[in-house]
Amino acid sequence: MSMKRRDFLKTALASSAAIALSPGLVGNAQAATDILVGSIHDLSGGLDAYGKPMQDAMVFAAEEINAAGGLLGRQIKIVTKDPQSSMQQYAQLAQELALRDKVAVLHGGITSASREVIRPIMRKTNTLYFYNTQYEGGVCDRNTFCTGQTPAQNLATAVPDIMRRWGKKIYIVAADYNYGQIVSQWVKKYALENGGNVLSIDYFPLDVTEFGPTVQKIQAASPDFVFSALVGGAHVSFYRQWAAAGLKGKIPMASSTFSHGQEHIVLNAPESDGILVSGNYFPSIDNPANKAFTAAWAKRFGADYPYITELAAATYQGMHLWAKSVSKAGTLDRAKVLEALESGMSFDGPTGRVSIDPATHHCTMDIRLGEVKEKKWSIRETWPQRAPLDTSSVCDLIKNPGENQQFVIKI
């Protein structure tokens, strides 16, 4: 009998130990003067090639603002969390940033999946949220700002331009998730509108590394060019296997995602030369703001920094858009900052002018077509100040400020 009583004690002890272990007994003591800004990006796991430059951009922007006297006379402090590419961690850490650290604003999320985990939590806890990644479009939520480009914005001009260069028969290869599916549909729409046709669209799960059969299928179809919306480290092998089959010089390739994961740095020059990419940012953009930005970046992170991605530039601009709005509002109060942001706040950053569209909370920005050669970009075309056409076709936050969803846009 005595043994059983001990069993009881042990169970009770074990459960109280389990409770005591949980974080939450002590709140994070912060200097009351610092403004806390949450940063949540994948710094480990499969997406860290995307996340690390974004995290660096957060730190870079904060240091820049602090050096210029801070915000409302206070210093910005970045609170960094690494969700390790796990959605459960994204939820837990977003809750922690909002409820425990009570950050003034949260920047982060890379995949749409992570954004849709973060977004409801931020809305529920009344914490401003910035999503700084190019994505498929359609998010309509007054608490959320999307500073990356969306497919219609990006492709409406780029697809016809590429078709003029190379021809009308397109073969699309895309990552098999929401973004890849939607981008492919936009490419198809613009191709058809301009008298072209899409021979086939092949989707690949994000972990596929074997593209042998696909490379053969594309050859058999013999398109004028291949459009790639492939994403992530595993898909890099497509470009490699494409070059290995000797197709690099034969069939040209364009993309809307190439370089965001530093693909052109990982691949060698002959494997990537000549690929056309449409997007918002390339480090070789020739304007004073970008020259200052890239020089200061090199000074801060070293001249051998692998690559300042478009997502990093968008994160940098997102931080500044928020900071400018806080200055304008003169307070951290969410409602007032929202109003300032919705006043059509704009920032002249490294990608040129970005301004917030009050109706969609997306940004109007320049779109460019870059060509890679020897791992460097030369800019072939610039289409200034493109509006987020896709999202604005479904979302009007001025008329319906209570809207809270991601629309699926009929293409």
Added chain:
Amino acid sequence: MDYLIAIGLEVVSGIASLVLISIGLAVVFGMMKVINLAHGEFLMMGGYATIAASKAGINIWIAILVIAPLVVGLVGLVVERLVIRHLYGRVIDTMLATWGLSLLFIGLVTTVFGNTTSGISSPLGAVNIGPIGFSAYKFFIVAVAVAVIVTLYLLFKLSRFGLIARATMQNADMSAALGVDPARVYAATFAIGSALAGLAGGVLAPVTGVVPSIGAAFVAKAFITVIGGGSAVLVGTLSASGIFATVNQLASFATTPVIGEVALLGAAIILLRLFPRGITGRFFKGRI
């Protein structure tokens, strides 16, 4: 017609890849009844060894064929000494410990090399079959797979080590009584299995590229192939690779890579239901 030849070549090279991915695990499982779930990370380390060596200026073929198996073989020796040796006869515990090792290696390599995909280009150019371009490197993969199988057959069938190894696997106590040291035989077998994984990682590095987490993609396939093949190392691996890779490639051609993957997994389930001890649990009994 050219297209059919291209499909045929893809199938053959798919089989060769699967043989290479699985053979190291098969040797260790077949000979020692140890399932090494860090096998995928052994391949991954082979890939990194190849890339690091080739970036350091070493000839690419030496990096693939010598450095990768050597480095990973040594890692295998250490792992056997520190972990596996203490767990012989405990299949489940070995699986769990090696799973821990797999996480450990992913963490270690991430810390050293970072998490960005790295790779090298295929060292051979392209060949044309009619109008269709085909990576010449695939022929090299097939050649390596054939060479590995033949060498292993000769090693186990003809050499003195092979005889001792097979004897030890069948009855360790009896061989010990005859003067063999089973611990050394196990260590050598595990090192050979690891070296084969390293070789496979090196050979595949130019095709797939390497990230620290790439092992997961290999280990599940290798595990399923080895279990599907059953206990006979060579015949089992060959037959299971043959079936699975053919199903996978043909389904990929006909539909999408996802369906190809699902078809492979489905084939594995059906096979294991029909032959619960793997193919060689039913056919080719007693072969290597």
Added chain:
Amino acid sequence: MNGSRNYWPIAAAVIAALSAIIVLPVIYDEYALLQLTIYAILSVLALSLAFIWGYGGILSFGHAVFFGLGAYTYAIGAMNFGETTIALLLSMVIPALFAAALGYFLFYGRISDVYLGAITLTVTLIFFDLASSTSGPQYRIGQVALGGFNGIPSIPQLNVPGFPDWTLSTTELFILSVAILALVYISLRLLISSDFGRVVIAIKENEVRAELLGYDARKYKLVTFVIGGAIAGLAGCLFANWGGFTSPAVFALGQSVQIIIWMVVGGVGTLAGPVIGCVLMQWLTSSLASFGTVNNNLVLGGILVIVVLLLPQGLVPTIARLARGRRPVQRLDATAGALGATPAKSEVGA
């Protein structure tokens, strides 16, 4: 065996759960409660494998498949029906049915050991592949798009049965999760010490002997598997409630392995062990996420290797043994007891 059932662990569980439900919402803030809720939910998942592996001897490498099915079933049900009660029930029924089909296939095919591991692993990989490839608009069930890799966001919270507008608050979800954890623990405890439970354990210990005594091992394993599947499905449903999302990651290899790690750390062959292992490992993972200096995999992998090598029975049985002053474990009594389970494995060799 002294014939009487051991009620101390049950009393302990009731008291622990009641005090947690009464005290914690008062002293902790919303964030801490959310953290504790996810620990409780994953502990339910840990218990389901603790039952089928620790007592039934069925090592499933794809146990997450039932968890994931529960989460997806709840999401699809709740979003289609609007009222969540039926979705909640379905989130247990569908995984249980799938467990029945898979279990029939496995046990009546006389598949066991690593071969069973290989098939369960394969099944969960198939679910992962299929769920990941449903991002096109054509993949929808009722009004719910499956969402592929991104999964299903904005899943409605559970409501009180019959009151679609009365959805659970953070505190209420916490209370529900703890209550379910206690309920599952107590039910399994009672089940294990029932006649059925004794046969299940007997089959694990020696299948041939149990069959010679006239028990149909296949049938008992199947029922065990189905019960475990239903509990894992329930955990999946709670998980979908907690985060408001579900994605194919619930079917991923890592998810299944995670459950096994909790069990190994806590102790196979106990119920309390896996729960403690789960809380411990989850706490560690969150902490690493916040400090971010050491690689997460490095730490988790290192712990797993060390535990298997040095504490082959896991934390709880080892501590229990130490607390008993290294007295030899009494086999039969221990099997029925809370913490001092039979050391299923031998001591570390040489």
